[in-house]
Amino acid sequence: MGAGVKPRVAIVGGGFGGLYAAQTLTHADLQITLLDRRNHHLFQPLLYQVATAGLSPGDIAYPIRAILRKQKNVRVLLAEVVSIDTGRRLVHLKDGELGYDFLILATGARHAYFGHEEWEINAPGLKSLEDALEIRRRILLAFEKAERATEEARRCALLTFVIVGGGPTGVELAGAIAEIARQVMVSDFRAINPREARIFLVEAGPRILSAFPEELSRAAEEALTKLCVEVKTNCPVTSVEPGRVGLGEDRYPAATVLWAAGVMASPLAKSLGVPLDRVGRVLVEPDLTIPGHPEVFVVGDLAAFTHQTGKPLPGVCPVAIQQGRHAARNIVRASAGLPLEPFRYWDKGNLATIGRAHAVADFGRFKISGFFAWLVWLFVHIFFLIGFRNRFIVLFEWAWAYFTFQRGARLITGDIDRYNRTPSL
Amino acid sequence: MGAGVKPRVAIVGGGFGGLYAAQTLTHADLQITLLDRRNHHLFQPLLYQVATAGLSPGDIAYPIRAILRKQKNVRVLLAEVVSIDTGRRLVHLKDGELGYDFLILATGARHAYFGHEEWEINAPGLKSLEDALEIRRRILLAFEKAERATEEARRCALLTFVIVGGGPTGVELAGAIAEIARQVMVSDFRAINPREARIFLVEAGPRILSAFPEELSRAAEEALTKLCVEVKTNCPVTSVEPGRVGLGEDRYPAATVLWAAGVMASPLAKSLGVPLDRVGRVLVEPDLTIPGHPEVFVVGDLAAFTHQTGKPLPGVCPVAIQQGRHAARNIVRASAGLPLEPFRYWDKGNLATIGRAHAVADFGRFKISGFFAWLVWLFVHIFFLIGFRNRFIVLFEWAWAYFTFQRGARLITGDIDRYNRTPSL
Numbered sequence: 091m092g093a094g095v096k097p098r099v100a101i102v103g104g105g106f107g108g109l110y111a112a113q114t115l116t117h118a119d120l121q122i123t124l125l126d127r128r129n130h131h132l133f134q135p136l137l138y139q140v141a142t143a144g145l146s147p148g149d150i151a152y153p154i155r156a157i158l159r160k161q162k163n164v165r166v167l168l169a170e171v172v173s174i175d176t177g178r179r180l181v182h183l184k185d186g187e188l189g190y191d192f193l194i195l196a197t198g199a200r201h202a203y204f205g206h207e208e209w210e211i212n213a214p215g216l217k218s219l220e221d222a223l224e225i226r227r228r229i230l231l232a233f234e235k236a237e238r239a240t241e242e243a244r245r246c247a248l249l250t251f252v253i254v255g256g257g258p259t260g261v262e263l264a265g266a267i268a269e270i271a272r273q274v275m276v277s278d279f280r281a282i283n284p285r286e287a288r289i290f291l292v293e294a295g296p297r298i299l300s301a302f303p304e305e306l307s308r309a310a311e312e313a314l315t316k317l318c319v320e321v322k323t324n325c326p327v328t329s330v331e332p333g334r335v336g337l338g339e340d341r342y343p344a345a346t347v348l349w350a351a352g353v354m355a356s357p358l359a360k361s362l363g364v365p366l367d368r369v370g371r372v373l374v375e376p377d378l379t380i381p382g383h384p385e386v387f388v389v390g391d392l393a394a395f396t397h398q399t400g401k402p403l404p405g406v407c408p409v410a411i412q413q414g415r416h417a418a419r420n421i422v423r424a425s426a427g428l429p430l431e432p433f434r435y436w437d438k439g440n441l442a443t444i445g446r447a448h449a450v451a452d453f454g455r456f457k458i459s460g461f462f463a464w465l466v467w468l469f470v471h472i473f474f475l476i477g478f479r480n481r482f483i484v485l486f487e488w489a490w491a492y493f494t495f496q497r498g499a500r501l502i503t504g505d506i507d508r509y510n511r512t513p514s515l
Numbered sequence: 516m517g518a519g520v521k522p523r524v525a526i527v528g529g530g531f532g533g534l535y536a537a538q539t540l541t542h543a544d545l546q547i548t549l550l551d552r553r554n555h556h557l558f559q560p561l562l563y564q565v566a567t568a569g570l571s572p573g574d575i576a577y578p579i580r581a582i583l584r585k586q587k588n589v590r591v592l593l594a595e596v597v598s599i600d601t602g603r604r605l606v607h608l609k610d611g612e613l614g615y616d617f618l619i620l621a622t623g624a625r626h627a628y629f630g631h632e633e634w635e636i637n638a639p640g641l642k643s644l645e646d647a648l649e650i651r652r653r654i655l656l657a658f659e660k661a662e663r664a665t666e667e668a669r670r671c672a673l674l675t676f677v678i679v680g681g682g683p684t685g686v687e688l689a690g691a692i693a694e695i696a697r698q699v700m701v702s703d704f705r706a707i708n709p710r711e712a713r714i715f716l717v718e719a720g721p722r723i724l725s726a727f728p729e730e731l732s733r734a735a736e737e738a739l740t741k742l743c744v745e746v747k748t749n750c751p752v753t754s755v756e757p758g759r760v761g762l763g764e765d766r767y768p769a770a771t772v773l774w775a776a777g778v779m780a781s782p783l784a785k786s787l788g789v790p791l792d793r794v795g796r797v798l799v800e801p802d803l804t805i806p807g808h809p810e811v812f813v814v815g816d817l818a819a820f821t822h823q824t825g826k827p828l829p830g831v832c833p834v835a836i837q838q839g840r841h842a843a844r845n846i847v848r849a850s851a852g853l854p855l856e857p858f859r860y861w862d863k864g865n866l867a868t869i870g871r872a873h874a875v876a877d878f879g880r881f882k883i884s885g886f887f888a889w890l891v892w893l894f895v896h897i898f899f900l901i902g903f904r905n906r907f908i909v910l911f912e913w914a915w916a917y918f919t920f921q922r923g924a925r926l927i928t929g930d931i932d933r934y935n936r937t938p939s940l
Contacts, residue, residue: 129659129927146571148924155703156925165705168659168927186663219928234554234593238611278580280590479915479923483908490904498904499573500581502554502593503644 096121097425100181100190102171102358104131104154106407107196107390107414112164114418120425122163123188125181127170129153132219133475135407136484138259140222142266143230143274143497147219149483152476171197173361176383192385192421195358195372196414199391199405202354202369209330213347216259223503225348229267230502232346233275236282247343249287252335254327255351256293256300258442261310263348264291265445268317273446273495289319290344292337294326294351299442299450301404306450309459313444327351353405355392362386367394371402376432378417384430387420389413395433403435407474412436441467447492521546522850525606525615527596527783529556529579531835532621532815532842537589539843545850547588548613550606552595554578557644558900560832561909563684565647567691568655568699568922572644574908577901596622598786601808617810617846620783620797621839624816624830627779627794634755638772641684648928650773654692655927657771658700661707672768674712677760679752680776681718681725683867686735688773689716690870693742698871698920714744715769717762719751719776724867724875726829731875734884738869752776778830780817787811792819796827801857803842809855812845814838820858828860832899837861866892872917 097120101108104126112124130151139145155166170184174193181188201215214224229251236248249271253264271287278284291298291314297307298314298321311321322337329336335344355370364380365373371394372380378387378395390410394402403409412435420430439453441463449464451457458466468488475481487498522545526533529551537549555576564570580591595609599618606613626640639649654676661673674696678689696712703709716723716739722732723739723746736746747762754761760769780795789805790798796819797805803812803820815835819827828834837860845855864878866888874888883891893913900906912923 129655129925146573146924147928148571148926151926153703153925156921159702165662167663168656169663219926223928230554231593237590238592238594277584278578479912479919479921482911482915483923486907486911487904490907494904496581496904498908499571500554500578501573501576501644503572503648 097191097421098189099123099192099194099421100125100188101194101196102126102181103196103198103390103392104128104166105134105196105198105390106410107198107392107417108194109154109157109414110411111194111196111389111414111418112158112161114415115163115422116161118163118418118422118425120163120421122165124154124158124164124166125169125171125183125188126154126166127168129155129168131157131476133480134217135471136475137216137219137222138262138266140219140499141216141225141229141263142270143226143500144266144491145484145487146499147223149480149487150475151219152480157476171358174358174386176362176380176386179385190385192387192424194387194389194414194417194421195362195392196388196390196410197356197358197392199353199355199369199371201349202352203349204352206330209349212332213254213330213335213349215349216263225263226499227502227504228346228348229270230500233271233279233282233284233287234502235345237279238281243343245282247333248345249282249284250290250342250344250346251287252290252292252342252344252347254292254347254349256291256295256298256321256323257350258299260291260293260350261298261314261442261444263350264289264314264319265317265443265448268314268319269445270497272318274497274500290322291319292322292325292327294324296323298323302440302442302450302452303457306452306457306459310442310444310450313448313459317445353391359388359392362388367402377420377430378413378433379420379430384424387417389417395435397432398435406440408438409435441470443467522616522846523614524548524617524619524846525550525613526619526621527551527606528621528623528815528817529553529591530559530621530623530815531832532623532817532839533619534579534582534839535836536619536621536814536839536843537583537586539840540588540847541586543588543843543847543850545588545617545846547590549579549583549589549591550594550596550608550613551579551591552593554580554593556582556901558905559642560896561900562641562644562647563687563691565644565924566641566650566654567688567695568651568925569691569916570909570912571924572648574905574912575900576644577905582901596783599783599811601787601805601811604810615810617812617849619812619814619839619842619846620787620817621813621815621835622781622783622817624778624780624794624796626774627777628774629777631755634774637757638679638755638760638774640774641688650688651924652927652929653771653773654695655925658696658704658707658709658712659927660770662704663706668768670707672758673770674707674709675715675767675769676712676771676773677715677717677767677769678773678775679717680774681716681720681723681746681748682775683724685716685718685775686723686739686867686869688775689714689739689744690742690868690873693739693744694870695922697743699922699925715747716744717747717750717752719749721748723748727865727867727875727877728882731877731882731884735867735869735875738873738884742870778816784813784817787813792827802845802855803838803858804845804855809849812842814842820860822857823860831865833863834860866895868892
């Protein structure tokens with residue numbers, strides 16, 4: 091780059107990593123381009139609430155260009171990135187290309203089926219707003235179809251929900267579906283009793299919430315059991331077919347199977363030509379760059395950062411936020427001729443919520459579960475949500491749901507004809 | 516029907532007509548079944564606000580079975596009705612059938628292209644939530660694509676919006692798009708100035724809002740002109756192609772064309788085997804029944820009621836609500852052995868809103884336009900919206916939009932690949 095020409099920074103992905111990187115560069119003398127194939131930043135920690143009819147898509151998403159409106163050194167482009175040419179320092183778009191001096195790659199991960207991609211159609215996962223609306227449609231449709239079912243066996247299958255994966259997303263989905271069945275819908279039907287719905291949370295490992303201390307796993311399991319969720323640990327899924335799921339040796343009828351069991355990094359990682367881990371994440375250097383390219387940073391769910399504990403940091407927002415900020419600061423250092431600094435994750439704790447007014451929280455020495463943990467969960471999530479409007483509406487929706495036992499977004503939307511095409515129903 | 520057996524009432528459609536009919540029968544000793552192919556009642560008068568990113572789908576829709584939860588003589592079924600057999604008194608469903616002693620048909624209307632159905636893909640209309648989200652996607656994507664456009668001509672076409680039809684929906688859409696371009700998005704882009712967007716409202720007839728008195732049409736046109744909407748009257752659309760629209764003899768480049776020009780009654784009317792009008796509406800008797808079948812009532816947009824003014828009543832909510840109630844009361848009379856009574860529409864007035872804080876209102880002798888008309892519009896709409904939650908959130912969204920000039924639901928959702936398939940962009 092010539093003297094007087096501002097270095098060009100390309101940020102790919104407007105999730106937590108990319109967005110916080112861009113915001114950290116507010117006062118930097120750089121030309122920044124943030125690329126995303128969506129027009130909105132998505133607050134993924136609350137996506138399960140869109141899937142379970144508690145919130146609307148607009149409540150947890152915010153237009154990226156509106157967030158960065160006042161930051162004049164950033165332009166935001168809606169574009170799909172297909173590959174990175176690190177040799178020529180080019181981002182290849184579906185319809186064009188973009189040169190860079192520094193690159194931050196923050197394209198995240200999708201859910202994965204590890205060799206059983208054919209399961210996806212019968213067991214959708216939860217990563218985008220579209221996923222959330224598809225899951226919402228399936229949950230609500232199952233009750234609607236059960237109300238009309240004439241055979242007992244079909245009604246039972248329609249009222250059976252299997253959530254695969256005992257991590258925070260699986261726990262949150264199971265708790266919310268139990269609430270819908272046992273509280274929200276309870277007087278809405280004439281032929282069925284929604285309380286008869288069975289909700290299974292199945293986990294291949296020995297306990298749910300395995301990233302949490304054992305005592306909190308136990309507390310979460312107890313809380314779920316109280317909500318009548320049947321928790322099955324050491325229970326690998328062996329098949330997923332329309333209307334049926336295999337658990338171990340047995341096959342159970344279940345119209346709705348939801349997948350919260352695994353992730354796979356964005357395929358963009360492959361185009362970097364550097365070593366990836368088993369789930370496709372980039373094995374980054376201690377300073378978050380990739381081997382041989384000190385101008386290319388990878389952050390968030392796309393990065394496998396193993397230099398702190400020996401195993402990769404978890405795919406959670408705080409890691410993405412801290413890495414995005416760190417990569418941005420390293421770019422400022424590099425453009426000032428200073429050496430890059432290694433990243434260090436500051437683990438502030440771990441939270442998961444279980445249905446109505448119950449959560450578990452792990453702050454190292456300090457572990458809590460129950461109502462107070464839920465209040466902590468609530469305020470942390472409201473705090474990180476972007477925009478006054480979204481905070482206000484989400485708080486209102488929660489208060490309303492808390493006092494009325496209702497949910498504000500019980501809509502089945504989408505192509506009418508899909509109602510009958512949905513394979514598992 | 517035998518002695519002691521409650522008469523079976525089937526209501527097809529959970530819009531204003533069907534829902535108010537069901538609610539009117541709260542204390543009637545009847546077995547009522549309300550059928551809809553959607554799980555939600557939709558507050559159509561505010562649908563244009565979902566299309567223009569002001570409201571979320573959940574804010575103007577409410578689950579039908581939740582509305583009727585406490586009314587124990589009604590069951591709600593999600594089902595698609597394919598035809599009516601008036602001879603055998605059967606409703607044929609896509610997957611079953613339902614007998615009735617009384618039937619209320621309230622399936623409404625869709626937008627229509629009158630022999631140019633091929634225009635729909637390039638000029639979508641606004642009747643369902645899916646339509647609204649598609650229109651929202653097109654409006655927001657046009658600005659996104661313009662920001663990336665490299666040729667001036669393409670940029671201009673992307674920033675040209677043509678709304679076809681000068682009725683209330685067309686006026687409301689045009690006003691809202693003008694607001695988005697000139698207020699909401701104004702500092703969000705770097706390469707384009709959204710204020711350069713051109714918004715055309717085209718009407719084949721001599722004036723917009725032709726159902727209103729001439730002075731209000733003029734007031735609306737002035738208000739739109741202040742918002743920089745270009746109103747073209749006596750201007751029939753002669754073609755709609757990808758990226759281009761024909762107006763009279765000329766063809767103009769325009770990436771986004773929206774259709775608010777005509778309606779066609781639900782095709783279910785045909786299966787009744789009775790006379791229909793030009794747009795497929797059932798020519799009902801004075802008591803809202805169909806000729807030869809005093810047990811079959813047709814209400815709302817599906818009915819052409821010509822007995823009051825010689826021409827059909829307009830397709831607006833108050834007509835549907837009053838007819839739904841009247842049909843319900845006639846069923847109560849019939850089941851008590853009393854004669855049916857003729858329907859009479861009580862016209863309480865007519866409202867249309869034009870962008871921010873401006874509306875026109877026609878209450879017969881009393882005609883107003885401007886801010887006060889908008890307040891009337893606002894309170895009437897909040898009042899008829901169902902549910903405390905929806906009222907509260909819609910009021911909050913409006914207040915927030917009013918003071919911040921922002922819009923709460925600026926999301927482009929849907930299949931990513933459709934971004935490039937959308938023909939007109």
